[in-house]
Amino acid sequence: MAWSKEEIYQITAEELKDGLxxxxxxxxxxxxxxxxxxxxxxxxxxxxxxxxxxPFPYAGEEDPDLINAGKQTITAISTVAFHSG
Known part of the structure; x- marks a missing residue:
């Protein structure tokens, strides 16, 4: 049986270790x-x-100036850094 997208996200997230x-x-x-x-x-x-x-923002809390590379609205953690180049 194939994994659902949500299962793939969950499995991938569980592979990530603290501090990465x-x-x-x-x-x-x-x-x-x-x-x-x-x-x-x-x-x-x-x-x-x-x-x-x-993570993605809750409905109604989107900031159109915060987007990922796929143009989806996202949130920023308190220690965010922006760079270009």
Missing amino acids: YVNLGIGMPTHVANYIPKGVNVIFQSENGMLGMG
Whole structure:
């Protein structure tokens, strides 16, 4: 039986260890940030120059200035850093 997308996100998130820096590419990888186990602190980088990306925002809390490389609205953690180049 094939895994659902949600199962893939969950399995992937469980592989991430506390303190890692992880680059999330466009597509399915962007969903992994929503499945990180409690107590595990991972710093996510969005491919468009944001280090410290948080999970997707709740409905009504979107900030159109915070997007990932796939143009989806995201949140930022308190220690976020933006860079270009």
